[in-house]
Amino acid sequence: MTDYMHAFDLYVPASLEDAARLLDEHGTNAWIVAGGKDSFDWFKDRHRQPQAVIDISGLEELHGIRDHGGHISIGAATTLTEIEESELLREHFPVLTQAAAQVASPQIRNAGTIGGNVSQDARCTYYRDGFPCYRAGGDACYANTPTAMNREHALFGVSRCVAVTPSDTAPALVALEAEMVISRNGVLQTVPSEAYFVGPDIDITRMTVLKEGDILVAVHIPKTWAGARSYFEKIADRQTWDFALVNIALVAKTEGTQVVAARIACGGVQCTPRRLAEVEDLVQGETVGPDLETLARRVAARGAKALNYNQFKIPLIENLAARAIRSLA
């Protein structure tokens, strides 16, 4: 990484409407910045040099955590620290506050936003180094070659690109069935979180459904899983200030030791947060215990295809799934 940004025009719109207009005006030259924690990396590396940078972090409409009865809404520009410290969220959705608390470092969480966290780009080092790979619009994948270093890459859902979702909050939001509220052409649209994240088979150059001009306004979390049992764990090389090798988020409703229903999602194993659907099905109606753990372990990574250096992620998902189930005992 270099430490020197290109020259750009910085716009600080006063309303969502202004922001949308600016985005429209500058088209492909525009870039939204919230906390800047991913954006500035790209700028400093000089692999992205947008002319118009639009800072939405101050927009009133994008702030706040509110209880609307049926759901809780979180403004897209809410910082990860605000989420981590929110009593309301901790009470209803501890899996999200725990996930937010595991992101990077306190300094980054103070500035980084939830909107930025779920919209950040892939961390694949080849891509970040500016290699002309598929994701960058080129015609090769440098991470999936016989000699490439790909310990951090995908086990599932590979379609030319083997990059993974780096976000810690994304699996929590998918587990919680969150909905993403997007402002598109001046109209608010709602997209389920599972559909918000897109894989390379759908669009190899994007990680989300956001298109030019779109603004993520808020995340709505229905109270479906409010107060449910939950589990979040992140495994990284270093215990702080490091991206997940694999993370897992679980929410579950239980009666005694019996699982009534559960949703589980993992990050770091494919381009989008991966629902562990087979585990969810398996545990439904079953009693938590070593047998269930063993079964969960057996199906958790089913279908995984390891690359040269990421074999270790298979036992990691299996063990994390077993552990998440164990936490319900």
Added chain:
Amino acid sequence: MAANSHGKTNGSTRWVGTRPVRPDGVDKVTGRARFGADVHLPNMLVGKVLRSPHAHARIHSIDTSAALALPGVKTVVTRDDFNDLPSEFVPAGEMLINYRDVVRNVMAREKALFEGHPVAAVAAVSEKVAREALARIKVDYEVLPHVLDVVEAMAPEAPLLHEDLITAGVEPAPTTPSNVAKVVEFKLGDVEAGFAEADIVIEREFSTQPVHQGYIEPHACIANYSEDGQAELWCTTQGHFVVRGHCAKLLGMDVSKLRVTASEIGGGFGGKTVVYLEPVALMLSRKSGQPVKMTMSREEVFQASGPAAGTRVWAKVGMTNAGRITAGEAVLKYQAGAFQGSPVQPGCMCAFAPYDLAHVKVVGYDVVVNRPKVAAYRAPGAPQSEFAVESIIDELAKRIGMDPVELRLKNAAKEGTKAAYGPTFGPVGLVETLEEAKAHDHYRTPLKPGQGRGVASGFWFNIGGETCATLNLGEDGTIALVAGTPDIGGSRASLCLQAAETLGVDVERIRPLIGDTSTLGYTFLTGGSRTAFASGMAVIEAARDMIRQLCERAAKIWDIPVDAVEWIDGEARPAGSNAGEFEPLSLADLARLAGKSGGPFVGRAQINAQGAGPSFGTHIVDVDVDRETGRVTIERYTVIQDAGKAVHPSYVEGQLQGGAVQGIGWALNEEYIYDDKGRLQNPGFLDYRIPVCSDVPMIDTVIVEVPNPTHPYGVRGVGETPIVPPMAAIANAVEGALGLRFTDLPMSPPRVLKALGDARVPKAA
């Protein structure tokens, strides 16, 4: 003379051993301290380096015309600007470097030998223009096959880095070139006979990754070359006299014409003992006629400045069932980086140094590979070889069911032990650290389920060397202390304490300063854990010199013979009743009277400090290993080390803690990840994983004091030994927790998971 009554070794000290606030502390916490990049000069240009994108490439031509044509570009420097230098080895830190290589490391000549190797540099009116200029330089490279691994580099068919490199140290000398620069061998006794006495022999292969020193402050300097051929250089370095020597050599200058000032330094750990940007900045300034400032980005620091050598080590140790070690043997293969000069020699010398052995044989290979040239890193060479030996010692202890501290005590080197590398030890403190370990609460506390405890010891020589110091007495009785060793670990505080102790004055009255190369005689760099010892000895000498002058002056004022004056508690007193009845003259009195009584007082010393005391340490660590995630958590860590005498105990503790933390990183996470083209993929602190605060517990320390007899207060070096034991201690602890021995570093979660998986699925025969 009566003044000799000072600087006693024994008995109590008034200042040495206390913990005053460091004199540089306030400036550092307020941001006032000026580091390498903090100086700005009028008319200053910005210098930037063009670096090779290839790990190995012949450079056919470099076309700088388009860069020079860019408005704002003042000059460009390439290989053509530096004269080639003949082969000549000179000391750099604790390692040797060859000027023929230095000139090539600073600016590639025939070939680029690693990704990041400087190929050209520009000076321009701004960073922006300088970067644009770099993009306009056309280099015609012929990309060559590269080699990164030390064993692959030793193979006959390996790509050759230097077509004229003939292995030194083998008889008869080879006739064909190779990547093996040197073979060294150390022998004591007869290892075959030693192994024949053994009941158990364990041999294993180990590997360690290159690791970066990871100093917070990137390399930075500013050079100002004037029309009359004089130049000033301000830079972040561990040794500005050494920088002066190297730069003068590379630029063909007289050393007296180059004045180098060491800035405050944001960490070095050995990595700031060599020159990278400095000669280039001087050349750019010489050619442009303007001051030039250069700074490295973190990426450049990782790509092109020295890591510690990555290694492969084979070691074999024999022991009787009673726990007596009968022989040790090892073969060390060390990466030197692009140019010869890995620390394989000290690696060989340290391998078995903690033990009193009759039969030892160690062979070392210094091997060039397409990576940045390695630089010193705390105890260069020792952590890698001692990792291997201390791992096997642990295994031997477990094999016979003996406590590993007990086994070490049984075989520990002590006063009178003849070390395999030659000397016979004077008073050393290994046994004392082991006894402390055995008695320590940490060692006696039961482990929790899933945890493992590991112990390892470590050794480092420590050095002395050429050192000057001056004490200037001010007219109010306060003192300016001038030393020539940049302060990287709190040495200004410890030098003031030693001066205060010797002079018998309040430490607050002494203000320290690191003098530039023109204000003080030649002083070797801060390295080899020598500063508190060698600059300390120089400061004590200078204080004694001043006491001599003060006593002479008092004698003159009182008109009595100088032998009749003694210096006690910071004042001149008549020695005994025969000397006469006079009111004592304090330092302040004499300072005040200086002008009227014969002139100012300056205490000076120029010494070549000999007799550095080797230092031993023993570490205890408890780890928790999560079998499901591969995560190793350091639960508790205790460093026990012999400091000889801790002049400022807080900074000794800081050294012990810092070494342990860097060792934890080395053991658990740090590694360079290269792609198949030899390009570094993790040149930043996010992906090059140095531990952060939350990765480590508070590191406990125990300072043992076995005085070094050659130093007036008993000081030994302390800065390097603490990085030697952690890797083995942690591997031994992980073995305790899992029953699996890791011989390859780092023990990161992916590797631990893999090892657990391999252990579960027995390999097909």
